[in-house]
Amino acid sequence: MPAPEIALTERFQSAFASAFGPEYADADPIIRPSQFADFQCNAAMGLAKRLGRKPRDIAADILAAVDLGGIAETPEIAGPGFLNIRLRTEWIAEQAGQLAADPRLGAPVPEHADTVVIDYSAPNVAKEMHVGHLRTTVVGDSIARTLEKLGHSVIRQNHIGDWGTPFGMLIEHLLEVGEDSAEAELLKTDPNAFYQAARATFDAGGDFADRARKRVATLQSGDAESLRIWTQLVELSKQYFHRIYDMLGVTLTDADLAGESTYNDQLETVCRDLEADGIATISDGALCVFPEGFTGRDEQPLPLIIRKSDGGYGYATTDLAAVRHRVGDLGADRIAYVVGSAQELHFQMVFTASREAGWLPAEVDAQHVKIGSVLGEDGKILRTRSGASLRLMALLEEAVATARTVIDELRPDLPESERVQIAHDIGIGAVKYADLSTAHDSDYTFDLDRMLALTGNTAPYLQYAVARIRSISRKAEAQGIVASASPRVENDAERALALQLLDFGPTLAAVGAAYEPHRLCAYLFSLAQAFTGFYDASPILQESDEQLRSGRLALAQLTETVLVEGLDALGVNAPQQM
Numbered sequence: 001m002p003a004p005e006i007a008l009t010e011r012f013q014s015a016f017a018s019a020f021g022p023e024y025a026d027a028d029p030i031i032r033p034s035q036f037a038d039f040q041c042n043a044a045m046g047l048a049k050r051l052g053r054k055p056r057d058i059a060a061d062i063l064a065a066v067d068l069g070g071i072a073e074t075p076e077i078a079g080p081g082f083l084n085i086r087l088r089t090e091w092i093a094e095q096a097g098q099l100a101a102d103p104r105l106g107a108p109v110p111e112h113a114d115t116v117v118i119d120y121s122a123p124n125v126a127k128e129m130h131v132g133h134l135r136t137t138v139v140g141d142s143i144a145r146t147l148e149k150l151g152h153s154v155i156r157q158n159h160i161g162d163w164g165t166p167f168g169m170l171i172e173h174l175l176e177v178g179e180d181s182a183e184a185e186l187l188k189t190d191p192n193a194f195y196q197a198a199r200a201t202f203d204a205g206g207d208f209a210d211r212a213r214k215r216v217a218t219l220q221s222g223d224a225e226s227l228r229i230w231t232q233l234v235e236l237s238k239q240y241f242h243r244i245y246d247m248l249g250v251t252l253t254d255a256d257l258a259g260e261s262t263y264n265d266q267l268e269t270v271c272r273d274l275e276a277d278g279i280a281t282i283s284d285g286a287l288c289v290f291p292e293g294f295t296g297r298d299e300q301p302l303p304l305i306i307r308k309s310d311g312g313y314g315y316a317t318t319d320l321a322a323v324r325h326r327v328g329d330l331g332a333d334r335i336a337y338v339v340g341s342a343q344e345l346h347f348q349m350v351f352t353a354s355r356e357a358g359w360l361p362a363e364v365d366a367q368h369v370k371i372g373s374v375l376g377e378d379g380k381i382l383r384t385r386s387g388a389s390l391r392l393m394a395l396l397e398e399a400v401a402t403a404r405t406v407i408d409e410l411r412p413d414l415p416e417s418e419r420v421q422i423a424h425d426i427g428i429g430a431v432k433y434a435d436l437s438t439a440h441d442s443d444y445t446f447d448l449d450r451m452l453a454l455t456g457n458t459a460p461y462l463q464y465a466v467a468r469i470r471s472i473s474r475k476a477e478a479q480g481i482v483a484s485a486s487p488r489v490e491n492d493a494e495r496a497l498a499l500q501l502l503d504f505g506p507t508l509a510a511v512g513a514a515y516e517p518h519r520l521c522a523y524l525f526s527l528a529q530a531f532t533g534f535y536d537a538s539p540i541l542q543e544s545d546e547q548l549r550s551g552r553l554a555l556a557q558l559t560e561t562v563l564v565e566g567l568d569a570l571g572v573n574a575p576q577q578m
């Protein structure tokens with residue numbers, strides 16, 4: 001809850017207690033932002049029902065009992081019994097001063113520092129990372145950054161797809177093209193091309209397909225030579241992932257890799273334990289869990305297959321082992337799975353099965369942070385014109401190149417090397433921000449021009465706001481203007497900006513609790529708009545009064561700090577100038 005709401009709630013609740021009795025001490029004062037004042041207290045209607053009296057009389061009683069001294073002017077009663085509240089400007093100024101001195105920028109210290117396991121990115125080895133993986137990577141990384149800023153301890157888990165039947169085919173293909181060949185190098189630059197080539201040879205049938213099938217078996221039986229080549233495939237793919245992560249400025253490292261294969265030696269025990277506990281049963285030769293509450297079309301219980309009739313384990317088995325590891329070994333208080341919406345049923349079944357097995361205790365929260373699709377202009381999943389899935393690296397390079405034309409036009413005066421850096425920050429920032437600013441479970445249309453626009457809810461708009469404040473600061477410094485310790489808050493535009501600033505900490509906390517980075521985007525967008533309103537109304541450098549000038553400069557710089565911190569929680573860089 002934002003600082004003003006917290007302060008007002010306390011005062012109103014003690015008024016309720018003294019006016020109506022102690023049993024009213026925790027009634028909700030229903031404080032809401034209002035278009036007629038700063039806030040409204042809408043409690044009178046509800047209390048009137050409880051007390052069997054008229055709302056306006058209740059409102060008058062509240063008014064008589066409430067002491068908002070220091071925080072707000074005396075409220076006015078409006079309509080059926082609303083209380084319109086205008087905060088005292090001095091109070092806002094004082095709060096803004098505290099904010100400026102607070103390294104946490106108003107972010108509440110959590111009651112309990114949680115250990116949060118975040119499963120995100122999770123591309124598949126020897127396959128292209130597609131735009132879907134881009135989105136899980138960017139959203140997951142932002143959630144990780146946000147939770148760390150709040151003071152939780154985050155364990156990143158990159159559950160890459162590095163095991164399973166395709167590896168027979170991939171190993172045989174690598175052997176066929178030669179481990180040191182140019183084709184093998186493709187794994188680092190265009191893994192999908194490697195995968196497609198392997199697939200084509202496989203689909204042609206014959207000898208190769210037979211060898212590929214045998215290879216799966218030898219690999220799974222632990223054959224040293226097969227494992228060596230498998231390791232090489234994984235190594236080359238990792239290099240590819242890290243090129244993408246570096247380009248994106250994502251915090252994932254090798255230490256966060258915990259691919260499907262890391263659970264191999266636990267799958268047998270997972271099955272054995274579930275069977276021994278009566279949670280899993282054999283059905284049509286396969287070992288299955290039938291988690292409570294999941295039925296198919298014909299009302300038959302839906303199985304989560306954990307050991308196929310041929311003895312092989314699957315995706316679900318690995319995820320059950322992963323839950324056990326994350327809770328039992330990593331000590332998770334919460335687990336967030338940032339994965340495409342299509343896997344919703346899988347995760348709901350895995351969570352329920354894990355709860356039934358006692359591996360996911362009630363006090364540990366598990367959430368599937370559902371990720372929607374990225375669509376092309378035709379409203380279908382984004383693909384190239386030829387229909388192939390889009391190469392992620394090519395997409396990012398295009399974004400940076402387009403940003404380069406924007407900055408070349410905006411700032412031809414800047415040295416080339418600087419424009420290169422700025423174009424990178426803008427291009428990558430724009431793509432990431434577009435992923436983040438849409439609710440994570442909604443689809444959105446990939447439109448580079450819109451993402452790169454300098455107006456609207458985009459990264460460049462926010463980056464430009466930061467650059468503008470930095471430019472003001474540079475000029476101020478050159479003119480010997482020093483910001484005052486506390487921001488000035490007097491006129492309406494300053495008040496509106498300061499009130500926005502006070503909302504930062506609570507917004508960050510809400511984003512960390514609900515895993516919703518788009519709320520932070522919406523917040524930063526309104527903050528930047530409030531800054532524009534302030535800057536239009538309150539000149540800084542042109543102001544002749546020294547105190548005004550310094551106080552406004554401090555308000556502008558606090559805005560910069562909050563914008564930069566918010567963008568950092570999203571994983572977006574703010575360039576020094578634009």
Ligand code: ARG
Nearest residue numbers: 119122123124159160161339
């Ligand atoms: N590799 C999977 C995919 O590309 C995502 C894995 C998500 N994480 C998990 N624990 N299942 O669809």
